[in-house]
Amino acid sequence: MADQQHAYLTAEQVRALYVQAPISNLTVVVVSTLYFLVLRSHLDTFPLLGWTLLMWLAAGYRLVLWSLHRKDGGKTPPALWLRRYRDACFAVGCAWSLATLFLADMGDHVVVAALFMLVFGVTSSAVAILSMHLPSFVLYVLPQLLILGLVLLSRGVPELYWLVGAVCVYALMLTLFARNAGQLFRGHVQLATQNQALVGQLNAENARREDVIRERTETLRATNQALEAEIVERKKAEAALHEQQRSLRRIANHDPLTDLPNRLLMIDRLGHAIRRSHRSETGLAVLFIDLDHFKEVNDSLGHTAGDQLLKAAAGRLVACLREGDTVARLGGDEFVVIAEDACTASDASVIASLIQSAFNEPLDPSLGDFCITPSIGISLYPQDGTDTETLLRNADAAMYRAKSDGRKAFRFYSADMTEQARERLAIETALRHALTRGELWLAFQPRHDLVSGRLVGAEVLVRWEHPTQGLLLPGRFIAVAESTGQIEQIGAWVLDEACRQLKRWEQAGIPEIGLAVNVSGRQVLQGNLIETVQAALERTGCRPDRLELEITEGFLIRGPEASRVILERIRDMGVRIAIDDFGTGYSSLSYLKQFPIGTIKIDRSFVRDITLDPNDQAIVTAIVALGRSLGLRVVAEGVETPEQMAFLGECGCHEAQGFLYSKPLNVREFLGYCKRPGDRG
Ligand SMILES: Nc1nc2c(ncn2[C@@H]2O[C@H](COP(=O)(O)O[C@H]3[C@@H](O)[C@H](n4cnc5c(=O)[nH]c(N)nc54)O[C@@H]3COP(=O)(O)O)[C@@H](O)[C@H]2O)c(=O)[nH]1
DSSP: OHHHHHHHHHHHHHHHHHHHHHHHHHHHHHHHHHHHHHHTTTSOHHHHHHHHHHHHHHHHHHHHHHHHHHHHTTOSOHHHHHHHHHHHHHHHHHHHHHHHHHHTTOOOHHHHHHHHHHHHHHHHHHHHHHTTSHHHHHHHHHHHHHHHHHHHHHTOOHHHHHHHHHHHHHHHHHHHHHHHHHHHHHHHHHHHHHHHHHHHHHHHHHHHHHHHHHHHHHHHHHHHHHHHHHHHHHHHHHHHHHHHHHHHHHHHHBOTTTOOBOHHHHHHHHHHHHHHHHHHTOOEEEEEEEETTHHHHHHHHOHHHHHHHHHHHHHHHHHTSOTTSEEEEEETTEEEEEEOSSOOHHHHHHHHHHHHHHTSSOSOGGGOSOOOOEEEEEEEETTTOSSHHHHHHHHHHHHHHHHHTTSSOEEEOOHHHHHHHHHHHHHHHHHHHHTTTTOEEEEEEEEEETTTOOEEEEEEEEEEEETTTEEEOHHHHHHHHHHHTTHHHHHHHHHHHHHHHHHHHHHTTOOOOEEEEEOOHHHHHTSOHHHHHHHHHHHHTOOGGGEEEEEEHHHHHHOHHHHHHHHHHHHHTTOEEEEEEETOOOSOTTHHHHSOOOEEEEOHHHHHTTTTOHHHHHHHHHHHHHHHHTTOEEEEOOOOSHHHHHHHHHTTOOEEESTTTOOOBOHHHHHHHHTSGGGOO
C-alpha cells in the first residue's frame, strides 16, 4: 500500500511539475529576454546576451523534457522524470543565480532593483510551481539566494549583513511555505490515493457483490427452475396418484373380468337402495342369478372361454335391465341384480323373464351354439327382509330352490327356503366327517338280462347313515357334495369300495357280475378320475371289464371335448362307459359317436308309462333301435312291472333294473340275492 502510495505520489508530482513546465519556462524565456532588453544599455551586451541565451538554453532544456515526457506515454518510470526535472531546476536556478553575480556590482539603481525583483520574483513564484517536490524547489531556489547572500556578504558593509539575514529568513520562509504546500499537495495526493484505493475497494466490493448477486441470481434461477420442475413432477405424481387411487377404488369396487360392481359395491348400493325405499315407502327386488352347469362348461371349454362366456353373460344382463338397476358379479357364475323404484313381485317376475329370454340365444356363438340358462332367486323388500344380508341370503335360498326344481327357472323366496338353506348347510358340515367316521355305505341295485332273466350286475348307489337323521339317500347330499367339491373324495371312495366288493365276490365264487358306479361331471373334469380309477383297480386287483362308469347324458352334452379324452383313457383301461338318464337331454345325438360309450341307460321317466303312453313307447323303441344299431348295450331303468319288462324285452332292450327285480340292497342282502337259485349261472 505504501509503495503504491509512493508511486502514485511520484506520478502526481511529475504530472504537476510537467504541467506547469510550458508556462513557467516560457515565462523564464520572456523574463530573461525582457531583462536583456532593459539591461542592455546598462551592461555589456555580450555577457548579458550570454546569460540570456543560457537562460533560454536552461528553459529550453526543460521544455524539451516536457515535450519528451508528453510523448513518453508512461513508458519511463515517473521517478526518472522527477530526477530529470529536479536536475533541470537546478540548472535553471544556477542560471538565474549567474544574473546576481554579474548584476550585483552595478552601481546602477535600476539594475540592483531589477536584480532584487528578479531574485525575489523568481524564487517566490517557485513556491507555487515547485513546492510539490521539495528537492526541485530547494535546488532551484537555493543557488539563487545563496549567491545573493554571498554577494551581499562579500561587500563587507555591516548594514548589508542585516540584508543577508533577511535573505536567510526569506529563504527559510520560502522553504517552509514550499514544504507546507508540498505537504498539502502530498496530503491531497494521499487523500486522492486513499480515495482511489477506497473507490477501487468499493468497486472491487461492488464487483464482488455483483458477482455474488449474479451467482445467487443464478442459483435462485436454477432453484426456481428445479422448483418449477419439481412442481411439474409433483403435479404429475399427484395426477398419477389420483389416477392410481381412482383405479384402486375401481379395482376395489369392481369385478376385473366383467367390470360390473363387485360384492362390496353391490352391498353398498343395496344398502342405499333399502334406505331410499324405506324413505319413499316403495319396494325393491334382489335377484340372485346363477348360471346352470357353468362350472362344467368352464372346465370343459377352458377358463379363457369361460371368461368370455361370463363377460357375455354380464353384457346380456346389463342390456336387459333399466339404467338405474344394479347388476353385480359376486364371483364365479353368480350375479345379483338390484331392481329399484317401486319394484313389486310382478315387476320382479317381468325382470326375471326378461333375463331368461336374454339367455335364449347362445352367449357366444364363436364358442358353440349351446345356451347357458340362468337359475334366478328373488327376494323382495320389505316383505322378505329389511337389511342387505337377509335380502341376499333369501334371494340365494330362492335361487337354490330354482336349481333343485330343475334349473332354468326363477323362484320367489318363501319362508320354508330358509329352513332348506339351513339344512343344506348342516348337510355340508356333517358330510365333511361322513367318510372318516364310516357313515357312508354302498347299496347295490340288481341288473338283469332281459332275455335270460339272469342277474348280470348291479348299480352302485351310495347311502349315508347320518348320526342324527338316520339313512339319507343321495338326493339329500350328492348335490351339496358336488357344489362343495366333496364329491371327488366321496366318488373315489365309492369306486374303491365297489372294486373291492367285485374282487371279494370273484374270490367267493359268485357268478360273474359287473358293477356300475355313478360318476358326477365334477369328478370327470376337476378330479383326477383316470388316476382314481387306475388306483382303485390296482389296489383291489379287480378286473376292469367288471366295472362300468355311469355318466349322465346332460354332462356329456355340456362338456364334450375335455371329458372325451378322459373317458377314452378310462375306456382304454378296459372299463366300460354308460350314459345315464338317456333321453332327458335335448341336444344332438352326435356325442354318441364322439364318446367311447358302451351302454345306454334309458331314463326311468320313459319307462314309467311305457305300457300306457304311445309316445314313451315310440321313444323307448327308438332308443333301443339306436343303441343296437350303434352296437351298444341298452339298459332300462325303473322297471316296476312285468308288463314294462315284457315290452322292453319285445323291443330288444338288453337289460333292465328296477323295483320289479329289487330295490337297492346292502352288501349282505345283495349277496343273498346273488345266491338265489334262479340267478346262478
Ligand atoms: N355321483 C354319484 N351319484 C350317485 C351315487 N349314488 C347315487 N347317486 C345318484 O343319486 C341318484 C339317486 O339315487 P337313489 O336315491 O339311490 O335312487 C336310485 C334308485 O333307488 C332309484 N330306483 C331304482 N329303481 C327304481 C324304480 O323301479 N322306481 C323308482 N321310483 N326308483 C328307482 O333310482 C336311482 C337310480 O337311478 P339311476 O342313477 O338313474 O340309475 C342316482 O340317480 C344317482 O345319480 C354315487 O355314488 N355317486
